[in-house]
Amino acid sequence: MKVDVLTLFPAMFAGPLDESIIRRAREAGRLELVINDLREWTHDRHRTVDDEPYGGGPGMVLKPEPVFEAIEDLAGAETRVVLMTPQGRPFEQAVARELSVHGHLLLVCGSYEGYDERIRSLAHDELSIGDYVLTNGALPAMVVIDAVARLLPGVLGDDASSAEESFSEGLLEYPQYTRPAEFKGMKVPKVLLSGNHAEIAKWRREQAAQRTAERRPDLLKDKNEDSEEKKDDS
Ligand SMILES: C[S@@+](CC[C@H](N)C(=O)[O-])C[C@H]1O[C@@H](n2cnc3c(N)ncnc32)[C@H](O)[C@@H]1O
Missing domain, CATH: 3.40.1280.10 (SPOUT methyltransferase, trefoil knot domain)
Known part of the structure; x- marks a missing residue:
């Protein structure tokens, strides 16, 4: 570009x-x-x-x-x-x-x-x-x-990073953690250490929805209105 x-x-x-x-x-x-x-x-x-x-x-x-x-x-x-x-x-x-x-x-x-x-x-x-x-x-x-x-092809190392981050799905991003698994008494949620990809994906979806509801309820309202409009169009 x-x-x-x-x-x-x-x-x-x-x-x-x-x-x-x-x-x-x-x-x-x-x-x-x-x-x-x-x-x-x-x-x-x-x-x-x-x-x-x-x-x-x-x-x-x-x-x-x-x-x-x-x-x-x-x-x-x-x-x-x-x-x-x-x-x-x-x-x-x-x-x-x-x-x-x-x-x-x-x-x-x-x-x-x-x-x-x-x-x-x-x-x-x-x-x-x-x-x-x-x-x-x-x-x-x-x-x-x-x-x-950063949305142009190949600009981010992994194009999936821009697909999953805040706002891309009309939601804020889920919480992220890296090593160590425990820091100053604060533990990384067990599910993230489980290796169970389906459970991890489910936890992330739930966390993203919860976080958006707490911090940016306006985004959920917009998302619901969009899906209502799509239903009306079909
Ligand atoms: C001082 S502003 C002019 C504001 C103008 N008098 C008005 O009330 O709309 C000067 C320039 O800064 C830029 N600018 C200032 N705030 C902006 C914003 N929130 N978003 C985009 N451009 C902005 C625009 O290019 C604008 O023409």
Whole structure:
């Protein structure tokens, strides 16, 4: 997959995407990442990308011209153009899965007070990483890249790890343990030491359901509503 990012702050991307799994994905050519500076698409001496809002009000607004020009240059027929914005649809694991099947993403990061509204007409999708407002779209874009890249084939050592983890089945993940079998008086549940795969799978399903009910009952409600909808459709 190729991911282009359009941002006013390319330097923010150095570091988080140069480590660990994402670094290896890039080195292996599974993820090609290009960070583009929006100012490259300005034509005046001051490299202006923002202006005052019509109608007055605080802050500055991203001008349409450089963003339009940049998207026209960077996007092809197959590109999924995604605007990072707190007004977007919530970014969740299911959305990461959706994005992971595209060959080319172009993530557009806003700053200041936000975008000239006409910029939205170029986007296939608008995503929010949560109900809070950050100073610019670089961190949200990095969150999206990280979550999507780990779903690409071959990026995680074992592709099953992403199939079983939290949110993949609409549930939180079951509790995990590693050696030692007893630590400071706390014991690993016997079933996990039993070698009985059917019993282990059953225990994990029950624990995942219980944990989700305790911590995120909203996920169970969504899951039940989904299965009701599927029944109605059939
Ligand atoms: C200060 S915010 C602008 C917020 C805008 N005035 C509003 O109320 O919707 C500047 C930029 O940061 C990014 N941003 C901030 N919070 C975000 C979030 N929760 N999810 C995605 N992007 C966000 C967006 O790219 C946004 O255009």
